[in-house]
Amino acid sequence: MTGKFPEMTLKAIGIVRNKFREPSSERLKLEEIISEIEIDPSLTEALDGLEDFSHIIVLYWMHRATSKRSSLKVHPMGRKDVPLQGLFAVRTPNRPNRIGKTTVKLLERQGNILRVQGLDALDGSPVLDIKPYLPGYDSADNARVPTWITS
Amino acid sequence: MTGKFPEMTLKAIGIVRNKFREPSSERLKLEEIISEIEIDPSLTEALDGLEDFSHIIVLYWMHRATSKRSSLKVHPMGRKDVPLQGLFAVRTPNRPNRIGKTTVKLLERQGNILRVQGLDALDGSPVLDIKPYLPGYDSADNARVPTWITS
Numbered sequence: 001m002t003g004k005f006p007e008m009t010l011k012a013i014g015i016v017r018n019k020f021r022e023p024s025s026e027r028l029k030l031e032e033i034i035s036e037i038e039i040d041p042s043l044t045e046a047l048d049g050l051e052d053f054s055h056i057i058v059l060y061w062m063h064r065a066t067s068k069r070s071s072l073k074v075h076p077m078g079r080k081d082v083p084l085q086g087l088f089a090v091r092t093p094n095r096p097n098r099i100g101k102t103t104v105k106l107l108e109r110q111g112n113i114l115r116v117q118g119l120d121a122l123d124g125s126p127v128l129d130i131k132p133y134l135p136g137y138d139s140a141d142n143a144r145v146p147t148w149i150t151s
Numbered sequence: 152m153t154g155k156f157p158e159m160t161l162k163a164i165g166i167v168r169n170k171f172r173e174p175s176s177e178r179l180k181l182e183e184i185i186s187e188i189e190i191d192p193s194l195t196e197a198l199d200g201l202e203d204f205s206h207i208i209v210l211y212w213m214h215r216a217t218s219k220r221s222s223l224k225v226h227p228m229g230r231k232d233v234p235l236q237g238l239f240a241v242r243t244p245n246r247p248n249r250i251g252k253t254t255v256k257l258l259e260r261q262g263n264i265l266r267v268q269g270l271d272a273l274d275g276s277p278v279l280d281i282k283p284y285l286p287g288y289d290s291a292d293n294a295r296v297p298t299w300i301t302s
Contacts, residue, residue, distance in 0.1 A: 005166070
């Protein structure tokens with residue numbers, strides 16, 4: 001890694017499997033989305049103990065984001081009624097590094113397969129990391145958000 | 152991206168600046184750690200609107216993690232009193248992809264500089280992404296954790 005803003009190479013540790021093969025503008029209910037994460041079998045043992053957590057954090061690669069250079073400002077979720085926001089102020093997949101981060105419910109682990117609820121990743125998304133969800137560390141009390149989030 | 156578990160190249164969007172230059176076994180109080188994140192000046196505009204959120208999620212590269220292949224199982228935080236856990240069940244930096252994920256308080260934004268509280272990244276850590284913290288989406292109610300977390 002050299003230079004002020006270095007590059008690094010990552011390798012997927014797993015792949016998302018679900019029935020969502022194409023990006024959709026439809027707003028889905030996250031709790032209705034069940035996915036399987038297939039972890040690289042050489043890493044199966046690294047999942048031991050994960051089943052003691054009810055929730056996990058999935059970092060994945062949003063491989064279907066448009067490949068053109070991301071715009072620095074976007075309308076959140078395509079909502080033209082909301083003023084343009086910097087891309088780091090929204091969760092758009094079109095980011096310089098297309099890492100998605102979702103907190104999901106871990107329903108089951110069987111060997112190298114995790115069954116999870118609430119993962120908004122498309123089928124085939126490479127998974128970069130799995131972390132246990134730690135209340136307090138991963139959550140923030142009394143977090144303030146702008147009004148466009150809830151309107 | 153080819154192969155079942157593909158590789159991808161990322162480029163840092165920023166760098167962490169604080170007074171912590173070396174890994175330490177000391178347990179620091181996160182809320183006492185103030186850091187500055189210097190964002191690539193070409194991305195300054197992408198921060199607009201972030202200041203409307205009280206908390207943000209920082210994804211960064213744990214560049215000082217040991218470079219040898221990570222062990223699949225570890226004692227959490229070096230605690231020998233806790234049985235070995237799979238690395239995906241703990242937050243050890245020695246992971247296949249060394250992405251750190253911390254929810255921090257955004258104290259101030261000035262141009263391309265973010266001043267944050269509670270970031271457990273070392274000085275010089277490359278930053279991969281900044282996301283707004285969304286209560287409900289990023290938090291989980293009634294999350295269950297194993298007893299070794301709280302003991």
